Amino acid sequence: MTGEQPELGKKLLERYEALKALRAPWETLWDEIAKYIMPRRSPGLNGNVSSPSTSSNDVLFDITAVQSNMTLANGQLAWMSPMETPWFAFEPRASDDEAKRWLAKSTSAAREELANSNFYTAVHEFYLDRGGFGTACLYVEPGKKKTLNAQVWPVGSFVLDEDDEGTVDTVMRCFKLTARQAIQKFGEDKVSKKVRELAEKGGAKAHERHEYIHAIYPRADAERDKAKIDDKNMPIASVYFEKDGYHVCKVSGYEEMPVFVSRYLEWGSATGWLYGWAPGFSALPEARQLNFLQQMMDALAEKMAFPPVLAPEELEGEIDGNAMGVTYFSKDLVSHLPKEWMTQGRYDIGLQRIQERQRAIKEAFHVDLFQMFAQLTKQMTAREVAERSQEKLIQFSPTFSRLTTELFNPLLERIFGIILRGGQLGTPPQSLLIPVNETQAFISPPKVRYSSRIALALASLPSIGYARTVERLTALVQVAPHVLDNFDLDRAERQAALADGMDADCLVPEADVKKTRQERADQAAQQQQMMQAAAAADAAAKVGKIPSDSPVGKQLEQVMTVA
Numbered sequence: 001m002t003g004e005q006p007e008l009g010k011k012l013l014e015r016y017e018a019l020k021a022l023r024a025p026w027e028t029l030w031d032e033i034a035k036y037i038m039p040r041r042s043p044g045l046n047g048n049v050s051s052p053s054t055s056s057n058d059v060l061f062d063i064t065a066v067q068s069n070m071t072l073a074n075g076q077l078a079w080m081s082p083m084e085t086p087w088f089a090f091e092p093r094a095s096d097d098e099a100k101r102w103l104a105k106s107t108s109a110a111r112e113e114l115a116n117s118n119f120y121t122a123v124h125e126f127y128l129d130r131g132g133f134g135t136a137c138l139y140v141e142p143g144k145k146k147t148l149n150a151q152v153w154p155v156g157s158f159v160l161d162e163d164d165e166g167t168v169d170t171v172m173r174c175f176k177l178t179a180r181q182a183i184q185k186f187g188e189d190k191v192s193k194k195v196r197e198l199a200e201k202g203g204a205k206a207h208e209r210h211e212y213i214h215a216i217y218p219r220a221d222a223e224r225d226k227a228k229i230d231d232k233n234m235p236i237a238s239v240y241f242e243k244d245g246y247h248v249c250k251v252s253g254y255e256e257m258p259v260f261v262s263r264y265l266e267w268g269s270a271t272g273w274l275y276g277w278a279p280g281f282s283a284l285p286e287a288r289q290l291n292f293l294q295q296m297m298d299a300l301a302e303k304m305a306f307p308p309v310l311a312p313e314e315l316e317g318e319i320d321g322n323a324m325g326v327t328y329f330s331k332d333l334v335s336h337l338p339k340e341w342m343t344q345g346r347y348d349i350g351l352q353r354i355q356e357r358q359r360a361i362k363e364a365f366h367v368d369l370f371q372m373f374a375q376l377t378k379q380m381t382a383r384e385v386a387e388r389s390q391e392k393l394i395q396f397s398p399t400f401s402r403l404t405t406e407l408f409n410p411l412l413e414r415i416f417g418i419i420l421r422g423g424q425l426g427t428p429p430q431s432l433l434i435p436v437n438e439t440q441a442f443i444s445p446p447k448v449r450y451s452s453r454i455a456l457a458l459a460s461l462p463s464i465g466y467a468r469t470v471e472r473l474t475a476l477v478q479v480a481p482h483v484l485d486n487f488d489l490d491r492a493e494r495q496a497a498l499a500d501g502m503d504a505d506c507l508v509p510e511a512d513v514k515k516t517r518q519e520r521a522d523q524a525a526q527q528q529q530m531m532q533a534a535a536a537a538d539a540a541a542k543v544g545k546i547p548s549d550s551p552v553g554k555q556l557e558q559v560m561t562v563a
Contacts, residue, residue, distance in 0.1 A: 009246030012215045012239060016172045019159035019274075026275045030133050030155055033280045036287040037065045038132045041154065061294035064358045065287040068365035069280065073127035075370030079454045080400070081408075083120045086111065087452040088412060093444070098429040103446050109424050110415050113147045122150035126407075129155050130264050131365060134278030137171065139259045140411065142418055153259070160261050160274055163218075168261040168274075168406070170217040174243065176209035182249070186240065192247040211243040216259055227437070229255075255421070256414045262406035264399050279364040286364075290357040293350060300345040310341035366396055373453065390461060397458055404450070413445040462495070 034041045039060060060066075081087050090107045092099035114120070122138060130136035133155040143149035153173050161170035179199035182191050188199075198205045217237055224233040234253025241248040263276025311319055319338055320327045327338075362368060369392040419425055420443065433441040469487070476483055494507060508516075 005248040005251070006246040008239065008251075009241035009248045012172070012241060013213065013243065013246055016159060016174070016213055016215070019161055019170075019172065022274060023159050026135075027156060029281070029284075033132055033284055036060065036284060036291065037069050037280050038128065039066065041132075060291065061298065062287070062290045062354075062358075064290060064361050065280075065283050065365075068283070068362050068367050069128060069131045071367045071370055072131045072279065072365045073124055075366070075373065076127045076403075077120065077124050079370065079373050080403070080452045081120070081123060082452065083115055087450065087455070088408070089449045089451060090412075090416065090446040091449050092432065093447050094431075096429070096431045099431050102425075102429050102432070106416065106419075106425050106446070109419055110412070113419055113424070114415065117143065117146050117148035117150060119148060119150045122152050125152040126262075130262055130276075130403075131278055132280040134264045134276035134281060135261065137173075137259060137261045138407065138411070140414055140418075141258055142422065147419060147422055147424065148415065161217075162274060169257070170215075171259045171261060172213055172215045172217075174211055174213050176211055178209055179206050182210065182212070186249040190249045192242055192245060192249075194245070195242070212249070213241055213243055215239045215241075216254070216257075219253070227440075256417050257410055258414060260407050260411050260414075262403055265402065279366070283361045283364040286357045286360045290354060290361070293354050293357070297347070297350045297354065300347055300350065303345065304343050304347070307340040307343045309338050311338035312336045366392065368392060369396055393454075393457055393461065396454075400454060400458060408450070409448060412448050416445060460496075 086107075088107070088110075090103040090110070092103055119140075126136045126138045129152065135155055137153040137155070137158055137160075139151045139153055141149050141151075153171075157175065158171055158173040160168050160172075163169040177185065179191075179195045182195050183199055188196060195210065198208065215237070219233075219235060219237045223237075224235070226233070231252035234255055236254040236257055238250070238252045238254060238258075239248060240250040264278035265276060267273045267275075267277050309319065309321070315327070315329060315338065318327060318329070329337075372392065420428075428443055432443050432446075434444055435441045473483065473487075490510075490513070494510075497507065
């Protein structure tokens with residue numbers, strides 16, 4: 001039975017606790033960020049259990065940071081991984097028409113499966129965690145009812161570790177199940193005796209939640225047989241065990257890494273810190289101060305709307321402050337009428353400080369970039385988009401590159417593998433198969449080309465300089481045509497077309513272009529020779545018959561022969 005491996009569970013638990021200790025410094029920061037930027041995540045953060053409540057909003061007087069993080073997540077979903085438009089394509093690593101056609105069908109199948117699954121709702125939560133907490137985790141597995149099932153593992157519920165190249169290769173998640181749920185997930189014969197007994201007794205004890213740990217990590221070569229592809233020999237190990245007692249419930253594996261951790265940015269490459277930095281960290285001081293300012297401004301506004309009153313002591317208890325209330329006083333007190341008191345606060349200065357902090361928070365979350373994208377028309381080319389948002393795109397480029405490396409590339413490799421093994425792609429062409437032995441072969445992951453609006457806009461940034469150069473050359477070549485000798489306009493125009501989103505298949509291969517130009521040059525030369533021959537014949541007719549053995553006749557004969 002699986003449960004007879006307590007030494008494996010103990011070893012993994014020790015590693016989990018060590019990694020959890022490394023995570024501890026971030027937990028206080030995450031709690032603070034959740035308070036001001038993601039209040040709905042406060043209950044249950046870092047493994048805490050709390051009833052659903054809006055109490056975390058009671059101390060929140062400004063939601064600029066909450067809305068800004070939402071705008072960042074919405075913008076990434078709409079402009080980087082939109083459900084309604086193509087944003088990626090599988091391509092062969094070498095030119096092969098049959099492989100191109102098969103991978104084009106694979107791309108369509110992958111897009112359809114993503115749209116039919118819960119991927120887009122899950123990745124939106126992923127973007128929210130990444131922008132707020134700096135670290136986000138997405139798990140993708142074959143679904144029971146659908147081909148794909150995606151889950152976001154909340155920050156604080158998992159620990160992670162990196163390999164020697166700085167890539168996350170180990171993720172351990174702590175979660176809770178009731179006895180009944182554990183039996184449903186692992187099977188009655190796989191859970192511990194304690195859990196089985198609780199489930200058999202029923203009642204309240206059966207609904208007590210027990211902690212489990214799911215460890216995902218690479219198997220060492222010595223721990224597996226590469227010739228086998230069963231659960232215990234796959235390259236990525238998967239182990240479920242009970243935290244209390246080390247009881248191992250399930251040991252299996254994955255063909256590809258199923259969990260994807262992305263850091264918005266790293267704290268520093270030399271620090272060895274595992275978790276990420278995000279706009280939420282830089283916006284936190286501003287959000288705190290903004291929250292305080294809004295409280296003070298509310299108090300000031302309330303004081304100005306319902307001002308305190310300074311009145312003579314003779315009117316104590318006699319002033320009626322209600323609507324249409326009447327207060328009676330002696331005519332001797334005319335010079336001492338009640339009046340507003342201490343309402344001289346500078347609301348305008350407070351409003352200015354609030355606007356400054358709101359602007360700083362929005363800049364941290366790239367709100368202006370995505371608002372600009374929303375205002376651009378769909379008819380604009382990627383180059384036009386890049387021209388209008390060049391400066392903001394450059395600031396966003398580093399985290400987009402990290403997102404591509406840590407999420408999109410391994411995610412699409414995982415999805416390609418799942419639908420391939422599920423039979424949705426049919427038989428792959430022979431050119432894509434890499435033999436392992438006489439009976440086994442595998443397919444190398446295809447190259448991925450990204451075509452989202454942001455990907456194309458970033459790719460078009462170099463084309464902006466090319467477009468400006470062409471504008472300048474248009475006037476310059478009129479007076480100095482030799483200046484064109486400095487530029488390879490063919491290569492520049494091909495790169496600009498690809499950056500604008502043109503499919504590479506629509507470009508004529510460079511070899512074919514050279515061949516066409518050579519044929520055109522040969523035809524022009526032949527036509528020139530024919531024109532020369534016609535001119536020579538016409539000249540001969542006009543001169544009259546010239547003896548062929550004369551010097552002039554011999555020279556003319558040579559010209560005619562060449563023509």
